[in-house]
Amino acid sequence: xxxxxxxxxxxxxxxxxxxxxxxxxxxxxxxxxxxxxxxxxxxxxxxxxxxxxxxxxxxxxxxxxxxxxxxxxxxxxxxxxxxxxxxxxxxxxxxxxxxxxxxxxxxxxxxxxxxxxxxxxxxxxxxxxxxxxxxxxxxxxxxxxxxxxxxxxxxxxxxxxxxxxxxxxxxxxxxxxxxxxxxxxxxxxxxxxxxxxxxxxxxxxxxxxxxxxxxxxxxxxxxxxxxxxxxxxxxxxxxxxxxxxxxxxxxxxxxxxxxxxxxxxxxxxxxxxxxxxxxxxxxxxxxxxxxxxxxxxxxxxxxxxxxxxxxxxxxxxxxxxxxxxxxxxxxxxxxxxxxxxxxxxxxxxxxxxxxxxxxxxxxxxxxxxxxxxxxxxxxxxxxxxxxxxxxxxxxxxxxxxxxxxxxxxxxxxxxxxxxxxxxxxxxxxxxxxxxxxxxxxxxxxxxxxxxxxxxxxxxxxxxxxxxxxxxxxxxxxxxxxxxxxxxxxxxxxxxxxxxxxxxxxxxxxxxxxxxxxxxxxxxxxxxxxxxxxxxxxxxxxxxxxxxxxxxxxxxxxxxxxxxxxxxxxxxxxxxxxxxxxxxxxxxxxxx
Numbered sequence: 001x002x003x004x005x006x007x008x009x010x011x012x013x014x015x016x017x018x019x020x021x022x023x024x025x026x027x028x029x030x031x032x033x034x035x036x037x038x039x040x041x042x043x044x045x046x047x048x049x050x051x052x053x054x055x056x057x058x059x060x061x062x063x064x065x066x067x068x069x070x071x072x073x074x075x076x077x078x079x080x081x082x083x084x085x086x087x088x089x090x091x092x093x094x095x096x097x098x099x100x101x102x103x104x105x106x107x108x109x110x111x112x113x114x115x116x117x118x119x120x121x122x123x124x125x126x127x128x129x130x131x132x133x134x135x136x137x138x139x140x141x142x143x144x145x146x147x148x149x150x151x152x153x154x155x156x157x158x159x160x161x162x163x164x165x166x167x168x169x170x171x172x173x174x175x176x177x178x179x180x181x182x183x184x185x186x187x188x189x190x191x192x193x194x195x196x197x198x199x200x201x202x203x204x205x206x207x208x209x210x211x212x213x214x215x216x217x218x219x220x221x222x223x224x225x226x227x228x229x230x231x232x233x234x235x236x237x238x239x240x241x242x243x244x245x246x247x248x249x250x251x252x253x254x255x256x257x258x259x260x261x262x263x264x265x266x267x268x269x270x271x272x273x274x275x276x277x278x279x280x281x282x283x284x285x286x287x288x289x290x291x292x293x294x295x296x297x298x299x300x301x302x303x304x305x306x307x308x309x310x311x312x313x314x315x316x317x318x319x320x321x322x323x324x325x326x327x328x329x330x331x332x333x334x335x336x337x338x339x340x341x342x343x344x345x346x347x348x349x350x351x352x353x354x355x356x357x358x359x360x361x362x363x364x365x366x367x368x369x370x371x372x373x374x375x376x377x378x379x380x381x382x383x384x385x386x387x388x389x390x391x392x393x394x395x396x397x398x399x400x401x402x403x404x405x406x407x408x409x410x411x412x413x414x415x416x417x418x419x420x421x422x423x424x425x426x427x428x429x430x431x432x433x434x435x436x437x438x439x440x441x442x443x444x445x446x447x448x449x450x451x452x453x454x455x456x457x458x459x460x461x462x463x464x465x466x467x468x469x470x471x472x473x474x475x476x477x478x479x480x481x482x483x484x485x486x487x488x489x490x491x492x493x494x495x496x497x498x499x500x501x502x503x504x505x506x507x508x509x510x511x512x513x514x515x516x517x518x519x520x521x522x523x524x525x526x527x528x529x530x531x532x533x534x535x536x537x538x539x540x541x542x543x544x545x546x547x548x549x550x551x552x553x554x555x556x557x558x559x560x561x562x563x564x565x566x567x568x569x570x571x572x573x574x575x576x577x578x579x580x581x582x583x584x585x586x587x588x589x590x591x
Contacts, residue, residue: 007110012073012103012141013123014053014065016080019098019132021061027095036061039097043087044080051076056115064123066115070105070144077101077135078151078173085133101135102126105144122168125161129170131524139169142247154490155246158349160357167350167358171247191260191487198261200237201225203246204278207270217269218243219345220278223304224265226422229454237261238456238486256285259487263291274300340376343369347379351386359390377417381426384409388430391568397559400567407434414444424448425458429465433570438469456486464498470573472502493523500532505576512536516549525556531565535583546587553589562591 018024024032040058048055048065051072056064067073081101088096104126106119126136137145142153153171160167201224206217222239229236237259245255252264267280281293296306343365350362363386369379387406391398398406410427417423425448432441445462452458463478479499483492496519503512513536519529530553537546554560562581571577585591 012067012070014073015123015127016099016101018061071148098132100130103137105140135173154244160355194235198235199263200259200261202266205268207268229452236454240489241486244488340369340373375416377413377423380413381423384430385426403434421448421452425461429461432465441465456482468570472506475502493519497528504532509536509539534587538583538586550587550589
């Protein structure tokens, strides 16, 4: 028996592989192998050396590299991806060599020239989450590179990674020369300011010194956004767009141009034992001038009162001449029991990860919240909504009994609180998607939008339900409204997919293809745009492209069948549905 000492060290790890390598080898085995080897020799290896990295191992189409510096690792990744975009500019799409890259900082075990451990495994899992030509990084990498390297990172939420015990907060590096995960208007093309006062609330900085409290400061900001959104005369940017700036040093004038708003609210939250302090400042994004700043302190149980005070102060500063009677403040607490609401806040990022692990954890948290407060309408509504969405996106496979249970929860949430705009929007979508109660759902969504006219989420849900009901022109109008309210939304792929579907059913196939490709560019493993792309290409006579779209769908959803899909199909326009299914058959999707 040996007592060999384990040697460890902290390193930055870069994992990369070639997208669709098997497909490329199947098309031209010798040519692909020769091109890949030449690329390694003439470009990749010199770049790694230039940025002080060391190749740990080569595995087929994959490569593992270690760096002593996070900045060097991220510089190398960005440099390689940008130059690969230039190299591929004149190469046919089906012959391009594109990389996915993941970068992590972790403690690893040294074994000769090799390295092992969770630090390596997380880098590999991050690489798998990256889009073609893209880079995914961990929160740790973002923290260490922040302020030392000029780059943008879009928040992709927490992900439960395979064989990794704790969820990992993931960020996507926004490549300025590649298809962006978040499609932004160029900085010089400022969005036109709305006629009404407009504001974006940026993520508040967590000053508690405890990363586990990040969700709490995020929840405070979400509630301030919700409260401001209920003020009908105020144009408020949705949370999803505001949070793309999380963890980044920002130029307030540029953010104002990108989001198309006059005012920005930023601040910090410090939570210690049973006390909380909120610092907030309002900035005129057109000039960069600070208009107002204040500090709010109180007991933890008074958090909703503190949020009200912040909201009222902001509104009073923006429109000092408006009567206080016109300021509709949101004093409704989602629940009187803060611990249940705490669990709701923790569940939100789990569901937004769109992973099986995230769904399981989010469901556990909400069920625990309902044990504490059985009438907590928001928890009921989110539990119902997340189950149906997870089923629709292929995250989990639910039985019809499970979906009917989701429908029952949506109705129970409406009974518990028929006046909460988010409960109305969550539940209405489930009534339409699962129960096919489109007319009632549209009535509920109109009520939600009356209560909260700036909810990009409610506009998006309304657009989908109008599509399900067969009013495609109205759906397009509402999808576009949702995009304007949340112009840099990380879930813009859902809006693009909805637009693709509406244009398909209107017979405008070229526009359907364009929106489907935008959706796929933002989220390559999201099913709906692949289906609309395949069907539209068939009707345009682009049969090779249709078959390719079907093949890619089956790559990440191998159990997909038309017969199963038909069971879940919520669209009411049966002639159009039959035309859709016939096109999917011609694209090669299995019956």
